[in-house]
Amino acid sequence: MRTRLRSSAVYSLSAIDLFASAMGAFIIITIILMPDYQKEVRLEGHLAYLESLAAESRAMLDESLEGADSTRLALQSAQTLALELQAERDIVAAELETVNAQLQASQDQPPPPEPTPVETPEETGSNLVTFRFLGLKTDATRILIMVDMNKYLAEHQQLVQRTIVRALESLGEGYQFGVLGFQQLDSGARYFRWPDDGSLAVMSSSNLVRARRFISSLEGQFAGGSSLYGAFEEAFKSDAQAVILLSDGLPNPAFNRSLPPASLAQEITLINNRSAEIHAVTIGDYFKYKGTVEFMERLAAANNGAFLALAQ
Numbered sequence: 001m002r003t004r005l006r007s008s009a010v011y012s013l014s015a016i017d018l019f020a021s022a023m024g025a026f027i028i029i030t031i032i033l034m035p036d037y038q039k040e041v042r043l044e045g046h047l048a049y050l051e052s053l054a055a056e057s058r059a060m061l062d063e064s065l066e067g068a069d070s071t072r073l074a075l076q077s078a079q080t081l082a083l084e085l086q087a088e089r090d091i092v093a094a095e096l097e098t099v100n101a102q103l104q105a106s107q108d109q110p111p112p113p114e115p116t117p118v119e120t121p122e123e124t125g126s127n128l129v130t131f132r133f134l135g136l137k138t139d140a141t142r143i144l145i146m147v148d149m150n151k152y153l154a155e156h157q158q159l160v161q162r163t164i165v166r167a168l169e170s171l172g173e174g175y176q177f178g179v180l181g182f183q184q185l186d187s188g189a190r191y192f193r194w195p196d197d198g199s200l201a202v203m204s205s206s207n208l209v210r211a212r213r214f215i216s217s218l219e220g221q222f223a224g225g226s227s228l229y230g231a232f233e234e235a236f237k238s239d240a241q242a243v244i245l246l247s248d249g250l251p252n253p254a255f256n257r258s259l260p261p262a263s264l265a266q267e268i269t270l271i272n273n274r275s276a277e278i279h280a281v282t283i284g285d286y287f288k289y290k291g292t293v294e295f296m297e298r299l300a301a302a303n304n305g306a307f308l309a310l311a312q
Contacts, residue, residue: 140241148247154222176200182231242277261295278303
């Protein structure tokens with residue numbers, strides 16, 4: 001018998017046709033969807049780019065805020081420094097003005113010599129001169145001694161202390177007295193009072209001892225400038241009938257409402273509402289500075305007082 005031939009094909013033609021059709025369909029679908037896929041890819045790229053731009057913007061904004069804060073702090077520091085420099089300039093200018101006045105005055109002739117000390121009461125007509133100290137005399141019984149404690153008087157502080165003690169020792173029974181030291185520091189005006197409440201104490205041996213102890217405590221505390229205007233405002237608050245001013249006579253306009261010496265003497269006279277006597281005692285090298293003598297003489301003459309100059 002003849003043997004039948006067997007077919008060795010793995011797939012039939014119909015299976016191959018099926019696979020070819022599926023492959024074709026897949027290719028067609030891929031071609032159709034390709035633009036959408038490309039759009040999605042591009043969109044993702046745009047989003048990533050926008051996020052990077054946003055991050056950079058936030059970083060720049062943070063840097064701008066930090067820069068603004070730094071600029072504001074720098075501006076505040078510059079303004080503070082400018083104010084400090086302006087204050088220092090005013091102080092230096094005022095001190096320079098004082099030094100120029102001293103140099104100018106040193107070229108002038110010295111004032112008359114110091115009067116001979118006399119400390120005895122005397123009769124003048126029908127009025128008894130109740131107090132006489134180194135040529136200063138007054139009928140007042142309530143007396144305030146004002147002490148200028150600026151730095152230029154530091155080298156004469158022992159003379160100042162001796163003068164105050166001699167004045168107090170010239171007072172007798174029935175007198176009332178007080179001491180007011182003053183100076184101008186960077187922190188403001190500073191006052192040294194005895195009695196410490198600003199009143200006047202009755203003259204007695206015990207009060208004289210206390211006052212001398214207070215005067216000794218002033219040693220080493222002479223500093224700063226001379227605020228005469230403010231000191232006289234304080235002095236006129238007391239009940240004193242007579243004020244004895246001990247000063248070098250060189251008021252700094254910067255500490256006295258920008259007033260030159262002549263105007264300062266006039267303004268002090270105007271605020272002297274109770275018409276207290278003002279006696280002026282110039283301490284130190286007064287013969288070098290004509291301006292000191294003129295100011296102190298003018299101040300005393302305008303307030304029914306006397307002028308005196310003391311040197312070492």
